[in-house]
Amino acid sequence: MSKTKLSEIGEFGLIDLLTKDLVIKNKSTIYGVGDDAAVIENNEKQTLITTDILTEGVHFDLMYTPLKHLGYKAIVVNLSDLYAMNAIPRQVTVSIAVSGKFTVEAIEELYQGIYLACDKYGVDLIGGDTTSSFSGLVISITAIGEAKKENIIYRTGAKNTDLICVSGDLGSAYFGLQILEREKRVFEENSNSQPDLAKYSYLIERQLKPEARKDILETLRINKIKPTAMIDISDGLSSELLHICEKSKVGCKVFEDKIPIDHTSAIASEELNISRITAALNGGEDYELLFTVSLRDFDKIKGLKDISIIGHITDESTGKNIVLRSEEILELKAQGWKSPD
Numbered sequence: 253m254s255k256t257k258l259s260e261i262g263e264f265g266l267i268d269l270l271t272k273d274l275v276i277k278n279k280s281t282i283y284g285v286g287d288d289a290a291v292i293e294n295n296e297k298q299t300l301i302t303t304d305i306l307t308e309g310v311h312f313d314l315m316y317t318p319l320k321h322l323g324y325k326a327i328v329v330n331l332s333d334l335y336a337m338n339a340i341p342r343q344v345t346v347s348i349a350v351s352g353k354f355t356v357e358a359i360e361e362l363y364q365g366i367y368l369a370c371d372k373y374g375v376d377l378i379g380g381d382t383t384s385s386f387s388g389l390v391i392s393i394t395a396i397g398e399a400k401k402e403n404i405i406y407r408t409g410a411k412n413t414d415l416i417c418v419s420g421d422l423g424s425a426y427f428g429l430q431i432l433e434r435e436k437r438v439f440e441e442n443s444n445s446q447p448d449l450a451k452y453s454y455l456i457e458r459q460l461k462p463e464a465r466k467d468i469l470e471t472l473r474i475n476k477i478k479p480t481a482m483i484d485i486s487d488g489l490s491s492e493l494l495h496i497c498e499k500s501k502v503g504c505k506v507f508e509d510k511i512p513i514d515h516t517s518a519i520a521s522e523e524l525n526i527s528r529i530t531a532a533l534n535g536g537e538d539y540e541l542l543f544t545v546s547l548r549d550f551d552k553i554k555g556l557k558d559i560s561i562i563g564h565i566t567d568e569s570t571g572k573n574i575v576l577r578s579e580e581i582l583e584l585k586a587q588g589w590k591s592p593d
C-alpha cells in the first residue's frame with residue numbers, strides 16, 4: 253500500500269482527515285473541533301481535569317508498540333485518573349508533535365486507537381493541537397470529567413482501621429514489558445527469530461492495551477460502598493499507597509499473601525527471575541484502583557468480584573508496613589525495595 257507523506261496534505265489536511273467523522277456523544281459537549289476553543293456546559297457539577305504527556309523513547313517504544321494500541325492506551329491512562337476521583341469522563345483533547353518519519357497512514361492508525369477508546373468509554377474528542385517535532389512522536393492528552401461535589405473521592409480521606417482494597421491483579425503489565433523488552437533484544441541479535449509470545453498474551457495485553465476500571469466504580473455504586481480515599485495504580489502499589497497515607501496522614505499494614513497476582517505473572521516471575529511481589533509493589537502501569545473503605549463496609553465488600561482486601565489503615569505513628577509471608581515486617585518504600593525471595 254502506498255504511504256502518504258505528511259507534507260503532502262499539510263497540518264490542516266491532517267486535522268481534517270483525523271476529525272472528519274467525529275460524532276459528539278455527550279450533552280455537555282456544546283462545541284468540539286473547528287473553532288478557536290471547544291465549549292463545554294457545566295451546570296451544577298464540578299469539573300475535573302487531568303493531563304499527561306507521552307514521549308517516544310521515554311514512555312513508549314515503537315519497536316513493539318503498535319500505533320493503534322498506543323492511541324488506545326494514551327486515552328485510557330488519562331481516563332483512569334478521572335475514574336480514580338470517581339468522576340465520569342466526558343471530553344478529551346489530543347495534541348501531537350510528529351516527525352517526518354511518520355506517514356499520514358501511521359497517524360491515522362494512532363487515531364483509530366484513540367477513537368476506539370473514546371467510543372468504549374463514551375468520551376468526545378473536542379480538540380487538540382498538531383505540530384512537528386525533530387525526532388519522534390510526542391502525544392499530550394487532556395481529559396475532562398464531571399462529578400457531583402459529594403461524589404468526588406480524594407486521596408485525603410483514609411482513616412485509621414479502614415480496609416485497603418485493590419482491583420484486579422498487580423504486576424502483570426510490568427512482566428508484559430519485561431517480556432517485550434527481552435524479545436526486542438533477541439530480535440536485535442537475530443532478526444530471523446520468531447518470538448513465541450502466546451503463553452504470555454495476557455501480560456502483553458496488560459502492557460499494551462490496559463483498561464480503566466470503570467466497572468469497579470459501578471460495582472461499588474451498586475453495592476452502596478463509597479471509598480474514603482482512592483488513587484489509580486500507575487507507579488506500583490507501594491508508591492500509590494504511600495501517597496494515600498501521606499495525604500491522609502495515616503499509616504498502613506498490608507499483607508504479601510493478600511496481594512492479587514495472576515498465575516501468568518507467577519510463571520513469568522520464575523522465568524525472568526524477577527520476584528512477583530517486587531513487580532506488584534514497584535512495577536507500575538497496572539491502572540487498577542487502590543482504595544480504602546470503612547471497616548463498617550466489610551460485609552458489603554468481602555467477596556466482591558475482582559476486589560481484594562489487602563490490609564488496613566493504621567495510626568500514622570505505626571508507619572507504613574508490609575507483612576511478608578515469612579511474617580517478617582518491612583517498611584514500604586516507593587522504589588528500590590527488593591523482596592528476599
Ligand code: ADP
Nearest residue numbers: 267285286287288346347348378379380381382
Ligand atoms: P489554532 O490555530 O486556533 O490553534 P488549529 O488550526 O490548531 O487551531 O486547530 C483547528 C481545530 O482542530 C481546533 O478545534 C483544534 O482543537 C483541532 N485540532 C488540532 N489538532 C488536532 C488534533 N491533533 N486532534 C484533534 N483535534 C485537533
Ligand code: MG
Nearest residue numbers: 380381382383
Ligand atoms: Mg493549534
